[in-house]
Amino acid sequence: MTQTGPILAATGLGKRFGALVVLEDVDFTVGIGEAVGIVGPNGAGKTTLLNVLSGRYAPEAGRITFRGADVTALDVAARCRLGIARSHQIPRPFGGMTVFENLLVAAAAGAGARGRMAEQRVLETLALCGLLGLANRRGETLGLLDRKRLELARALATEPALLLLDEIGAGLTDGEARGLVEIIGAIRERGIAIVWIEHIVHVLVQVVGRLVCMDAGRVIADGEPAAVLRNAAVIDAYLGSATHAPAHG
Amino acid sequence: MIFLNQILQGIFLGAYYALIACSLSFLFGVMRIINLAHGSFIVVAAFLLFVLADRFGLPPWLGLILVVPVMAALGWVLQVLVLERSLKGGLLVPLLSTFGLAIVIDNLLFEGFGADTRSLAPAIGDLAFASWTLSDDVTIGQLDAIILLAAIVVLGGLQLFLAQTRLGRAIRATAEAPDIVGLIGIDARAVYGFATAIAIALAAIAGAFLGLRATFNPYSGGMQLLFAFEAVVIGGFGSLWGTLIGGIVLGVAQTLGAFINPHGFLIAGHGFFLAVLIARLYLPPLAERLRRRGRKAVAA
Numbered sequence: 330m331t332q333t334g335p336i337l338a339a340t341g342l343g344k345r346f347g348a349l350v351v352l353e354d355v356d357f358t359v360g361i362g363e364a365v366g367i368v369g370p371n372g373a374g375k376t377t378l379l380n381v382l383s384g385r386y387a388p389e390a391g392r393i394t395f396r397g398a399d400v401t402a403l404d405v406a407a408r409c410r411l412g413i414a415r416s417h418q419i420p421r422p423f424g425g426m427t428v429f430e431n432l433l434v435a436a437a438a439g440a441g442a443r444g445r446m447a448e449q450r451v452l453e454t455l456a457l458c459g460l461l462g463l464a465n466r467r468g469e470t471l472g473l474l475d476r477k478r479l480e481l482a483r484a485l486a487t488e489p490a491l492l493l494l495d496e497i498g499a500g501l502t503d504g505e506a507r508g509l510v511e512i513i514g515a516i517r518e519r520g521i522a523i524v525w526i527e528h529i530v531h532v533l534v535q536v537v538g539r540l541v542c543m544d545a546g547r548v549i550a551d552g553e554p555a556a557v558l559r560n561a562a563v564i565d566a567y568l569g570s571a572t573h574a575p576a577h578g
Numbered sequence: 579m580i581f582l583n584q585i586l587q588g589i590f591l592g593a594y595y596a597l598i599a600c601s602l603s604f605l606f607g608v609m610r611i612i613n614l615a616h617g618s619f620i621v622v623a624a625f626l627l628f629v630l631a632d633r634f635g636l637p638p639w640l641g642l643i644l645v646v647p648v649m650a651a652l653g654w655v656l657q658v659l660v661l662e663r664s665l666k667g668g669l670l671v672p673l674l675s676t677f678g679l680a681i682v683i684d685n686l687l688f689e690g691f692g693a694d695t696r697s698l699a700p701a702i703g704d705l706a707f708a709s710w711t712l713s714d715d716v717t718i719g720q721l722d723a724i725i726l727l728a729a730i731v732v733l734g735g736l737q738l739f740l741a742q743t744r745l746g747r748a749i750r751a752t753a754e755a756p757d758i759v760g761l762i763g764i765d766a767r768a769v770y771g772f773a774t775a776i777a778i779a780l781a782a783i784a785g786a787f788l789g790l791r792a793t794f795n796p797y798s799g800g801m802q803l804l805f806a807f808e809a810v811v812i813g814g815f816g817s818l819w820g821t822l823i824g825g826i827v828l829g830v831a832q833t834l835g836a837f838i839n840p841h842g843f844l845i846a847g848h849g850f851f852l853a854v855l856i857a858r859l860y861l862p863p864l865a866e867r868l869r870r871r872g873r874k875a876v877a878a
Binding site for chain 1: 760
C-alpha cells in the first residue's frame, strides 16, 4: 500500500446482463479520504458500478484494486472486512434486533471488534449518526429517516476506509436530507473515502469534491463538480432529459 | 392428588418433548427449514451412544462428549451437501430432501442394527428408575428431574447464546436477511453451517434422553419428529421459550388423556395439537374483526 496512491482503482470494468451492456470499459479511482459523487440518468449504470465495486456482481472485464491489493475475485463479505462498506437505497435493518445490536453485529463481523471496545465503537457511531436515543428500539419500528441513518451507521460500524452510498437522500425532505449531509460531512472529516450516488445534485455537491457523470454504462465526465455540471455532454445526457435542474430524483 | 401427579408427570414428559423439539425450532427460526430428518438424527445419536455403552462400556454422559462433536460435524455436512442446495429450490425442496434423507438414515440403521429395540437405561443403573416419593400419590423420577433441568439449561443456553454472543448475533442477523449480511462482513454460508451443526449437536442430547427414558429402534425417528413438531407448533414456530411451553402443554395433554382413558394418550395429544392449529388459523382474523368493530364503536 502506498500513502499517495488511490485507495480504490478500477480499470476497464465491463458488466452485462444478457445482451444489455450495463458497464463498458469504466475506469474509476478514489483517493484516500476523497469524496466522489456519481450522477447520471436512470439506467446509466451507477448502481451496477457500486455493486461491482462492493463485490455483489463480478465484472466480466476489468480489475479492481483496493489499497493496492487486487480484490476483483473477493465476495461482498471479504471486501467488507477489508474496508469497503455499502449502504442501499432502500434501507434493510435487521428488524428483530435493536438498533444497538444492528451495529454490534456489524462491528463484530466487519471490523473484528470485541467486547467493551466493540460496544464503545458502536456508541460513538450511534452518537455520530444521531441514533443514540433510539439504541434500544427494534429496527423494524423505525421510520424512513431513522432507517436511513441506521443503514449508514451499520455500514460505518464495520469501520470502512471506503463507504459506498446509494441514493441515501432518496425519499427524504430537503430538511431531512440536510441532516444526513451533516453526518456524511462528519464521516468524511474522519478520513473515510466516500463514493456517493445521488439524484439530488445540490445535496451531493455540498459534500463531494469531485463529480463523475455516467451515461449508458460509460463515464462521460469526471472532475471538479461545477465544471462537470457545465460540461455539454453532461447537460445533454443528464439535464437534457428534464426541462429544469433535477432538484429531485 | 392422583390428578396432580398426572399433571406433574405430564410436565416431565413435556420437558423431554421440548428437548427433542428445540433444534427443530432453532433450525426453522434461523433458516426457515423444516428438517424432516430431525427424528432420524436423534435416533442416530441414540445408536451411537448405545454402541459406545455396549461395546466400550462408556456411560452415556461420557459418550455425549464424543457424540456431540460427531453429530455437529454431521450437521455441517448436512448443510453443505443437502440443505444449501435444497434451499435454492424454494420451500418445498428442503422438505422433500430431508424427508428422503430420513428414509435413507432409518434404513441404514436397520441394515446396521436390525429391528431390535434398544435402550440406554441399563448403562446408568439405578438412576433409570430411582425416584423421590413426595406422598402416596406423587413421585418424581430422578431421571425425569434431570430431563426437566436439561431442557431448561439447553433452551435457556440457546436463548443466551443467540442474544449475547458474536456468533449468536450473526445467526440472528443472517436469519433476518441472508442476502444482505455480506455487507457487514458476515459469511452467510459459514453461519448456516454453524447453525446446522448446533442444531444437530442438540439432536445428540435429545438422542441421549430418548435412549435413557425409553426404548428405540431404527424406525423410532418418525414418532420423535411428530412429537417435536407438535411441541413446536403449539409453542409457536421460531420461539424457543414457546417450544418449552409447547412441549409441556403437549405432555400434560397426553398424560391427562391417558388418565381419562388408557387409550387416550396419543389421541389427546394429537387432538390438542389440532385444536391449537385451528385456533391459530381462525382466531387472529376473528380478533382483528372484533378490534375493528370496537374501533368503529369508539368512532361513532
